[in-house]
Structures are given as C-alpha cells and as structure tokens.
Amino acid sequence: MTLPEVTTAFTSLKTATEILKAIMALNKNAAINEKIIDLQQIILSLQASASDFHTKYQELVKAKDDIEKKLMDYQNWEVIKSQYKLVQMTSGVFIYVPNENHPSPKPNHYLCTNCYEKMRKSLLQIKKLYGTGYGEYFCPECRMGIEFNADSFKE
Numbered sequence: 262m263t264l265p266e267v268t269t270a271f272t273s274l275k276t277a278t279e280i281l282k283a284i285m286a287l288n289k290n291a292a293i294n295e296k297i298i299d300l301q302q303i304i305l306s307l308q309a310s311a312s313d314f315h316t317k318y319q320e321l322v323k324a325k326d327d328i329e330k331k332l333m334d335y336q337n338w339e340v341i342k343s344q345y346k347l348v349q350m351t352s353g354v355f356i357y358v359p360n361e362n363h364p365s366p367k368p369n370h371y372l373c374t375n376c377y378e379k380m381r382k383s384l385l386q387i388k389k390l391y392g393t394g395y396g397e398y399f400c401p402e403c404r405m406g407i408e409f410n411a412d413s414f415k416e
C-alpha cells in the first residue's frame with residue numbers, strides 16, 4: 262500500500278524536475294543553470310528520502326498488523342484458558358480438564374499441559390489401553406505421552 266502523501270510527494274518532485282529542465286532549456290546563463298543543477302540534486306535526495314520513509318512506513322504497518330494478530334491470539338487464548346483447570350491425573354501427572362465454566366464440556370476431554378503452556382489447545386488422545394481404565398494418552402501436537410489410571414483419577 263502506497264501512502265497518498267508519498268505518491269503526492271513523488272509527483273510533485275517529478276513536476277519540479279521537469280520545470281527545472283524547462284527553465285534550463287530556456288535559460289542560457291551558466292550561473293543560473295549551475296544553481297538549477299544543484300536544485301535537481303536536492304530533488305533527487307528528497308525522492309530517495311521519500312522512498313526510505315515509505316519503506317519504513319510499510320515495515321511499521323506490518324509490525325502493527327503482527328502485534329494486532331498476537332493480541333487477538335492472546336485474547337482468544339484467554340477465553341479458551343478460562344474454560345479449563347489444571348488437575349493431577351495420577352501422582353505427579355497433570356492435565357487440563359474442562360472446568361465448570363466451560364460452555365460445552367461434552368464430550369469430556371483432556372488437554373496437553375505442554376501445549377497449553379504454549380497457548381495451544383491440543384486434546385490428548387488414547388494411544389494404548391492396557392486394561393480397563395489403564396493406558397496411555399498422547400498429544401498429537403507435541404507427541405508427549407501420559408500414562409493414566411482412571412481409577413486414581415479424581416477431578
């Protein structure tokens with residue numbers, strides 16, 4: 262996106278250059294033509310400055326867009342985060358489970374603590390069942406495995 266002000270500046274500088282060329286064509290005084298050449302150098306310098314300004318402006322716009330996206334991600338995460346609570350699944354093994362404020366806790370599910378800390382909602386999946394209520398979950402995102410025993414799991 263080009264700023265209209267920058268476009269106007271480029272157009273004005275180009276027009277000024279053309280006017281100076283026309284003056285030089287009409288004028289035969291060497292001293293005046295020398296000053297016109299000086300003015301043309303200044304105009305070239307202004308064009309370069311306007312171009313640099315525009316490049317920096319575009320970088321700032323991109324940085325602003327990135328920050329707005331991060332803020333939006335953070336705000337979305339805060340909503341998700343408010344829907345879960347940390348519980349101890351078995352001794353020393355923690356997971357996140359839907360809390361009482363979760364709008365739709367069914368079907369019940371568990372979140373990976375590793376991904377949760379990185380602001381990612383990753384549902385744990387069953388990898389192996391060793392027996393009724395005893396097996397291993399895994400996180401499809403970070404591949405972390407968690408052994409569980411449903412009998413010892415109290416939310």
Ligand SMILES: [Zn+2]
Pocket residue numbers: 373374375376377383400401402403404405
């Ligand atoms: Zn994970």
